[in-house]
Amino acid sequence: MDVTVDRDGEKTDEQSVEEFAGWVFDRFLGGMETLSIHIGSSLGLYAVLRDAPATAAELAARTAIDRRYAREWLEQQATAGILDSDGEGDELRFRLPAAQAAVLTDGACLGYSAPLADMFAAVALRMPDLMDAYRSGRGVPWAAFGAAVRDGQGDINRPWFENVLAKALASVPQVHEVLSRPDAGIADVACGHGWSTIGLARAYPDAIVDGFDIDAPAIEAAHEHAAGLENVTFSELRGEQLADRGEDRYDAAFVFEALHDMPDPVAVLSAISRAVRSDGVVVVMDEAVAEAFSPPGDDTERAMYGYSLLICLPDSMSTPGSVATGTVMRHATLERYAHEAGFSAVGVLPIDGFAAFRFYLLER
Incomplete structure (x- = not known):
């Protein structure tokens, strides 16, 4: 040898x-x-x-x-x-x-993957900015990645939100019963292109579903996607401002694959806690990463670190004072954020096979 x-x-x-x-x-x-x-x-x-x-x-x-x-x-x-x-x-x-x-x-197929290639190409164009960010400690904001990343993120999640979300939530009685209340108010925080909001509105037609995001082009796209759907609204709003719309306004609030991107997740969760009634539900869907860092990782872990290195962490760090979570937000990290926001516990909902995501129920 x-x-x-x-x-x-x-x-x-x-x-x-x-x-x-x-x-x-x-x-x-x-x-x-x-x-x-x-x-x-x-x-x-x-x-x-x-x-x-x-x-x-x-x-x-x-x-x-x-x-x-x-x-x-x-x-x-x-x-x-x-x-x-x-x-x-x-x-x-x-x-x-x-x-x-x-x-x-086929944009309706759960295996639809072409947007991943479009996102890869868009991120490659930003490598000079990313290299500068790595040296300076600054960030690269979401808007800098352009429409390919914004649209790609929406397109890759769309079939899951349109075809699987309703069944997933209906399988959890504790959540389904709240969402089925007459005139239930539902907040979708950081809704992006609005496919999750639309999926909720179609599954629960008696509810009023409000989607919020800070990205104006995403909200504009969400309005177009929801044309003709009467129980949906979309607005530009930071998650930290949700309670400004009214204390105890909502029966339920969701954050789909976005909490790890937020510069101040504790402030967002605190606002959500105030905005949701005490008998309501708060659900965070985020990446199904491992409980602890234990290399080498599986494909999900590797993919999420890739997202984090190139998109999510630079975006988060573009805001001064950000906690800089990154895509790999482990259960313990979410629990810490939730406890600091006033929640008593974070449980994992029994929803399996929903792409590479995990659903958490935040309890008060």
């Missing part, structure tokens, strides 16, 4: 070096192919191939892109195993299989 010695005197065998070099190459390859998915998603190439197979010339004509680039992209996609192909020469035809079509073009 060949052995090398590093500068600290630690011995390393060549096989371990080769294996880790291969690990790095696999990630490089994945990153390149993720960007190729972004090209196909953003230019509408997958949508065209979903409707009918195409040669390079046909794809170029249908999407108004250059024929040479069309051929290279199609061949790369087939090489990566995304597209099927048959024929040869100019008659080489490419087809998008049904499973790939669902994942890359």
Whole structure:
């Protein structure tokens, strides 16, 4: 066995070096192919191939892109195993299989993943800002990442909120009974594109559901998504201001995948506690990370640290005085925030299989 010695005197065998070099190459390859998915998603190439197979010339004509680039992209996609192909020469035809079509073009599918590639590309554009933030200790605000990240976040969660949220909440009697009250008031704090708000409003048509967010473009998009739905309102509002709308105003309040982003989560939870009646419910849905730091982590842990490094922590740190939670908000951290806000306990609701999320019930 060949052995090398590093500068600290630690011995390393060549096989371990080769294996880790291969690990790095696999990630490089994945990153390149993720960007190729972004090209196909953003230019509408997958949508065209979903409707009918195409040669390079046909794809170029249908999407108004250059024929040479069309051929290279199609061949790369087939090489990566995304597209099927048959024929040869100019008659080489490419087809998008049904499973790939669902994942890359069907916004209602729980496996819809194209927005992840769009978000990856948008974050890559911000690397100079992120490097500066890492050196200076400042942040990169959410707005700086642009529409691709904002819309991507909304699009990736939409099928879960539209198709699964109602069943998930109905499975917990303690929550379902409160939401089913006549004229129940429900607050959705940091609602983003409003898909969670809309999911609640459709599941509980007798309730009045108010969605709040500080991001104006997100609220504008939420209004568009909710067109025709009469028991929903959307407003620009910070979570810390929720109680300003009235003490004991709401029967229930939710924070879906957002508390870890907030510069002052204790102030937000305190405001929610005051705004929700004593016999109401407060639910926080956040990432289903491990109970404690214990590397190496599973895929969920790795993904959430990726989000944290590149989006959530820089966004949080863009606000002076932020507690800088980051995406990896563990149960103990949420419990500490909740206790400081006046809640007595934080329990985990028996909702499984809801993407990579966990539902917490905050008790008073």
